[in-house]
Amino acid sequence: MLLRKLTLAVTLALSANAVYASCGDISGTVSIVGNEFPAIHTVAKGATECATDKVTVVSNLTADHQKINLPGMQGDPAEYTSAIIANSSIIALMNEDVIRPLDDLVAKHGADIPKNNLISIDGKVMAVAFMANSQHLVYRKDVLEEIGVEPPATYEEFLAAAQMIRDKGIMENPVGGAYKSGWNLAQEFVNMYIGHGGEFYKPGTAEVSINNAQGVASLEMMKSLTEFMNPDFLTHDSNATGAEMEAGNVALMNMWGSRTGALMDEEGSEEVVYSNITVSGPMTVGGGSMPATTLWWDGWTVAKNTSDENAEATFVAMKNGTSPGILNDETMGEAVWMIEGYKPAPVNAGVFATIKAGAKPYPMLPYHGLLHTALGDNLSDFLQGKESAEQALADVEAAYTTAAKEKGFLN
Amino acid sequence: MKHKTFFWFVLPSSLAMLLFIFFPIVSVLVQSVHVDTEQVIKEVTNCGPFGCETTTSVDQEATQALKREHPLGRFAGLTTYLDRRHLAVDEVKLAWNNTSGLGDFVKQLVNLPFYKAMSFTLAYTFIVTPLVIIFGFIIAVAVNGAVKWLRGPLIFFSLLPMLVTPLVGSLILFWMVDARGVVGAALQYLAGDPNLSVKASTPYTWVMLMVYGVWHSAPFAFIVYYAGLQSVNKDTLESAMIDGASRWEQIRYVVIPHLLPLTTFIALMQLMDNFRVFEPIVSFSASAHATSLSWAIYNDLGGETQQLSSAAATSVLTILGICILLLPVLIRTWRDFTHK
Numbered sequence: 001m002l003l004r005k006l007t008l009a010v011t012l013a014l015s016a017n018a019v020y021a022s023c024g025d026i027s028g029t030v031s032i033v034g035n036e037f038p039a040i041h042t043v044a045k046g047a048t049e050c051a052t053d054k055v056t057v058v059s060n061l062t063a064d065h066q067k068i069n070l071p072g073m074q075g076d077p078a079e080y081t082s083a084i085i086a087n088s089s090i091i092a093l094m095n096e097d098v099i100r101p102l103d104d105l106v107a108k109h110g111a112d113i114p115k116n117n118l119i120s121i122d123g124k125v126m127a128v129a130f131m132a133n134s135q136h137l138v139y140r141k142d143v144l145e146e147i148g149v150e151p152p153a154t155y156e157e158f159l160a161a162a163q164m165i166r167d168k169g170i171m172e173n174p175v176g177g178a179y180k181s182g183w184n185l186a187q188e189f190v191n192m193y194i195g196h197g198g199e200f201y202k203p204g205t206a207e208v209s210i211n212n213a214q215g216v217a218s219l220e221m222m223k224s225l226t227e228f229m230n231p232d233f234l235t236h237d238s239n240a241t242g243a244e245m246e247a248g249n250v251a252l253m254n255m256w257g258s259r260t261g262a263l264m265d266e267e268g269s270e271e272v273v274y275s276n277i278t279v280s281g282p283m284t285v286g287g288g289s290m291p292a293t294t295l296w297w298d299g300w301t302v303a304k305n306t307s308d309e310n311a312e313a314t315f316v317a318m319k320n321g322t323s324p325g326i327l328n329d330e331t332m333g334e335a336v337w338m339i340e341g342y343k344p345a346p347v348n349a350g351v352f353a354t355i356k357a358g359a360k361p362y363p364m365l366p367y368h369g370l371l372h373t374a375l376g377d378n379l380s381d382f383l384q385g386k387e388s389a390e391q392a393l394a395d396v397e398a399a400y401t402t403a404a405k406e407k408g409f410l411n
Numbered sequence: 412m413k414h415k416t417f418f419w420f421v422l423p424s425s426l427a428m429l430l431f432i433f434f435p436i437v438s439v440l441v442q443s444v445h446v447d448t449e450q451v452i453k454e455v456t457n458c459g460p461f462g463c464e465t466t467t468s469v470d471q472e473a474t475q476a477l478k479r480e481h482p483l484g485r486f487a488g489l490t491t492y493l494d495r496r497h498l499a500v501d502e503v504k505l506a507w508n509n510t511s512g513l514g515d516f517v518k519q520l521v522n523l524p525f526y527k528a529m530s531f532t533l534a535y536t537f538i539v540t541p542l543v544i545i546f547g548f549i550i551a552v553a554v555n556g557a558v559k560w561l562r563g564p565l566i567f568f569s570l571l572p573m574l575v576t577p578l579v580g581s582l583i584l585f586w587m588v589d590a591r592g593v594v595g596a597a598l599q600y601l602a603g604d605p606n607l608s609v610k611a612s613t614p615y616t617w618v619m620l621m622v623y624g625v626w627h628s629a630p631f632a633f634i635v636y637y638a639g640l641q642s643v644n645k646d647t648l649e650s651a652m653i654d655g656a657s658r659w660e661q662i663r664y665v666v667i668p669h670l671l672p673l674t675t676f677i678a679l680m681q682l683m684d685n686f687r688v689f690e691p692i693v694s695f696s697a698s699a700h701a702t703s704l705s706w707a708i709y710n711d712l713g714g715e716t717q718q719l720s721s722a723a724a725t726s727v728l729t730i731l732g733i734c735i736l737l738l739p740v741l742i743r744t745w746r747d748f749t750h751k
Contacts, residue, residue, distance in 0.1 A: 066715065087459070092715050095450075097471045122455035122468055129460050181699035182710075204467070206452065231611035232590065235696035295461050338460055361461045366450065366469045369715030377524065377710065380699035384613070387522065395522065398502075402495045406720050408447040408485070 023320055024109070027054035028313035032300075033069045034084030036061045037258065039131055039335035043084065043300070046321030055313050066092070073098040078303040081314040086298050087362050088369065090119070090127055093301060095366050099126060100304040105315040113319065117338050119299055121364075129299035130322035131335040133258045134359060135191060136293060136350035137280040142272065143170055143251040151278070155195075155221055155285040155292065158252060162228040165251055175228035176244050176253030179383070180237040186375035187294075191254070192218035194360055195285040195292025206367045206409040208400045211393035217286055219382055219389040226383055234380050248273045254283070254293070257351035261333050264347050279346070281353030293354055294362040297338070367409040374399035436730065443491055443723035445484040448477040484720070491724040496707075498728075499523045524707060525728075531617065531701040536685040536736070539624040543681050544674060546625060547632020552662065554633070555640045566637070573630035581694035584623050585610075616700040623691050628684065632677045639673045640666070675740060682736050687729065704729045 032047060034040045044059040051057040060080070062068070066089055072079040074096065083093060093099045101124040106113065110128075119127040137158075139151055147165055152158040158175075165174040178184040193200070198214035201207060226233050230244060242259055244250045246269035255263070257279075262268070264277050282291035300318045302311050324341040332343060336351040344352055374396045382392035404410040451473035456465050493500045506519035520526045554565045572580065587594040588609045599607045609615040643666055651661050689705035692698060698706060704725055711722040 067713065070717070089715055092717075094471075095469050095716065097475060116460050118458075119460075120456075120458045122453075122457070132460060180696055204454065206467075230590070231606065231608040233611075234699040235610050237696075297460050355461065359461075361459065361464075363466075364457055365467055366452065367716070370718075373710070373714035373716070373718075377698075381522070384699065391522075398495050399524070403716075403718055403721065406446045406487075406491060406494070406718060407716060408450040409452070411449065 023050035023052075023055070023316055026050070026309075026313040026316050028307065028310040029081065030055065030057040030310070030314045030317045031080045032057070032059040032061075032082045032084065032318070033065050033072055033080040034059070034061050034300075035065050035298075036063050039258070039298070039331075039337075040084055042326055042331045042334060043130065043318075043321040046323065046326040047082075047317040048321075050313075050317040050320050055317070057317055069093065070096060070098065073303045073305065076305040077307065077310075078305040081303045081306045081310050082300050082318050083303070084298065084300050085127065086133075086296050087119075087364050088296075088372070090299070090301065091364060091366055091369060094121065094126065098304050099301040100311060101125060102128070102302060102315065105302070105312060109312070109316055110319060114338070114340065117299070119297070127299040127301045128318070128322065129297040129338055131298045131337050132351055132355065133256060133296040133298065133336065134282065134293055134351050134354040135187075135254050135256050136282045136354050138245070138253050138255040138260060138263065138350070139278055139280065140251040140273070140276045141278045142276040143174070146170060151280045152252070153281070153283060154287075155192075155225070155283050158283060159224055159228070162225075162252055166228065171249065171251055173228055173230045173249065174251040175225055176236075176241045176250035176255070177225060177229055177233060178236060178238040178241045178255075179222075179226060179229065179233040180240070181234045181380040182376040183372065184237050184376075185234070185379055185383075186372045188222060188254075189218060189375050189379060190362070190372070191292045191294060192221055192285060194294060195283075195288055195290055197288050197290055200363060200368070200371060201365070206365075206404055208371060208397050208404075211390060211397055215393045216389045219379070219392065221285055222379075223383055234383065243268075245269075245277065246273060257348060257354075258335060260347045260350060279348075279350035281350060281357055282359055291354060291357045291359040293359050295354060295359045296362055298335075367404055367407070370403040370407065370409070371396075371400045374403060439723045439726050441483070442719055443727050444486065444488055446487040446491060446720050447484045448474070448481050449485070450474050451477070487720070491720050492728070495523065496721055497525050497724050499525060524702070525704075525725075528702040528704050528707050529732075531620075532686060532688060532703045532732075534617065535621060535624060535688050535701075535703070536682060538621050539628065539685050540678060540681040542621075542625045543628045543632050544677055546629040547677065548636050548670070550629065550633040551636035551640055552666070554637060566634075569633055570630045572626050573628070573634075575627075577627060577690035578694050580627060581623050581691040584619070584626075585695050588619055610695075610697075613700040616695070616697050620688075620691050620695060620697060620701055623695075624685065624688065627691075628681060631680070635673055635677055636670060639670045643669050675744065679737060679740050682740070683733055686733050686736055704732065 030047060032044055034044065040061055044061055048057045069080060069083040070092055073083060073093065085093065103125050106118065106125055113128060117129045118125045119129055137151060143165060144151060144161065147161065147168060149161050149164065152161055162174045165171050177188065179188060193210065193214060196214040196217050198210065198212065198218065200210060202209050230236065238256055238259060241253060241255065242263055245253060245263055248270065260279050264274055266274060282293040284290065285292045302314050322339060324339055327337065327339060327341050333345045333347060336344065336348045378395040378399055379392055381387045382389055401410060451470040452467050453470040454465060455468040456463055492498055495502055502523055503520065506516055510516040510519065521530050550569055554562060554569060557565055586592050589595050590599065590608050595609055598609065599605055609619055647665050648661060651665050656664065687705050688703045689709065692701060692703060692706045708722045708725045711718040711725065
């Protein structure tokens with residue numbers, strides 16, 4: 001017994017030493033704010049390993065992180081020394097100038113960070129990415145076999161398959177989609193519009209131009225899809241859509257890669273459902289070659305309004321939190337890690353296929369958040385049949401222009 | 412009370428009100444007449460895991476310099492109030508000039524965010540407030556008429572809806588009216604329509620939100636009325652009984668006049684509360700069908716780019732709206748006061 005305890009103590013001491021060594025000689029406070037899902041927890045845990053008597057590491061992981069990260073970094077000194085963000089949300093931090101360029105710290109501590117993971121904006125490294133995400137096709141293998149079709153590669157095939165499933169009486173509403181009015185709905189439009197080859201703005205300006213043939217075609221396709229969805233689709237976010245799939249009500253959907261793990265595990269559904277849920281690549285639409293989806297990365301930043309000492313400690317701790325050391329059997333399947341030593345599991349095949357298909361990243365433009373909000377507020381009237389596609393798009397443009405003027409992007 | 416005593420008596424609360432109510436309102440007012448400084452946009456090359464692309468970014472140095480010059484932003488006067496998201500003066504004028512009839516004009520009007528929000532907010536306020544008063548009164552009279560030992564438990568259960576956090580209460584109802592929920596399935600059965608969905612239809616969503624509003628607020632009216640019922644003059648009631656007044660006549664001629672001042676109080680509180688309707692819209696994910704001014708403020712602040720001036724202008728409009736709503740009640744109270 002004593003021997004066991006002793007061995008344990010020694011092992012602990014050794015591992016603590018090992019961890020300490022990988023974090024180097026740093027001191028200060030590390031305070032992380034980020035979204036709340038398993039992969040982010042793993043990163044925060046990895047960063048916490050750098051805690052010593054000279055370094056405090058605390059984290060605040062919450063689904064409301066976007067509401068608090070900006071105010072929490074605007075103060076001087078900043079409350080949070082690092083925010084974990086995605087390619088859309090880094091913009092809000094960039095616009096307010098609360099994150100610092102990382103070039104000096106990369107030179108000092110980051111030689112082993114893969115070049116690809118460094119997010120550089122205007123030649124300056126502003127964030128370090130650690131995982132990728134995208135929406136792609138998720139389907140029920142058994143249902144598609146029953147109707148005898150291959151997994152759809154285009155939205156047109158997707159619709160045809162949905163029609164067959166309904167006609168055969170297998171499912172009444174075989175299509176799932178995160179079409180909840182607001183952020184989700186806007187995201188689906190962004191996907192579809194990119195798939196149609198549309199450009200959101202007049203080149204080189206912040207002037208929106210979506211009321212065009214591609215915009216109308218995107219909305220028409222979305223409406224066709226909703227005809228195969230549960231009539232409550234305007235209240236379904238990705239959680240509810242995933243639940244529909246797990247309940248066995250849905251056979252085809254465009255879903256986030258980060259959620260496929262939960263769909264394909266044994267929890268929450270019957271065997272016939274979870275064992276048949278399969279992921280595939282993204283779909284194209286309208287004969288285009290660009291996948292109708294967007295690529296996303298999640299990464300970490302360092303606050304500007306904090307001492308150099310804290311910034312250095314934060315950089316090292318976050319680097320440790322996203323180092324190969326955090327990968328083990330349990331954490332491997334949590335995300336598509338952009339970390340050396342990562343072995344993709346079948347659940348992640350969709351995100352890989354999306355990257356390979358040459359999908360576009362979600363637009364990283366200072367004013368795109370305003371357009372996303374305007375889209376989320378104004379598209380539901382069209383999907384409910386209350387107004388024409390042109391009217392809906394005109395409403396979006398008008399709402400965006402008003403907001404962009406207020407924020408100083410347009411005059 | 413002497414003026415001096417009165418002054419010292421109310422000083423702490425006046426100070427607190429000044430600090431926590433008056434100053435914030437002033438700050439919101441100031442915010443609403445300013446918009447952000449111009450953002451200097453430059454072309455940049457962004458690189459990441461998925462390759463490089465030429466795009467635009469905010470020129471921080473130039474923008475920060477502008478911001479330092481005008482920390483409050485550009486003075487915009489009433490532009491934010493008059494823009495499309497608020498009073499939409501130009502759009503309303505345009506709609507009025509191009510309209511083919513009143514119906515078409517109303518349709519164009521509710522397509523504008525402010526008027527869409529107002530249409531639901533006002534409908535909600537003017538339907539829920541009287542219903543809350545009526546139901547609260549009925550429950551209070553019923554509970555008051557119950558045998559004594561039963562009253563305690565009855566009061567507890569009648570108060571429950573008010574004790575449940577609004578977000579949670581509305582979420583529960585949200586799942587109950589789902590097509591596969593208890594209420595939703597029952598409605599489908601009663602209507603004989605297997606595709607009936609409350610959440611997918613605008614009128615049903617409005618009804619659902621209002622039913623929730625009455626369910627949540629009726630206990631407030633109930634408890635106020637119940638307290639009032641305890642002070643009804645027993646002698647008057649008894650003499651009414653002796654004079655052969657029926658139970659309804661007792662209520663009509665003794666109880667209701669006694670409770671009238673309380674009704675004014677409840678109406679005041681409910682008008683204010685219902686005008687700010689917010690939580691059920693979020694919990695019911697109902698923003699596609701119904702929005703309110705408070706929801707618009709939340710939506711302005713919840714996006715990736717916060718729109719503070721717009722939210723501030725909506726806040727000021729909300730305050731003005733509440734003032735207008737309360738005006739008749741306040742005038743009435745003032746008249747009663749001066750009468751005495």
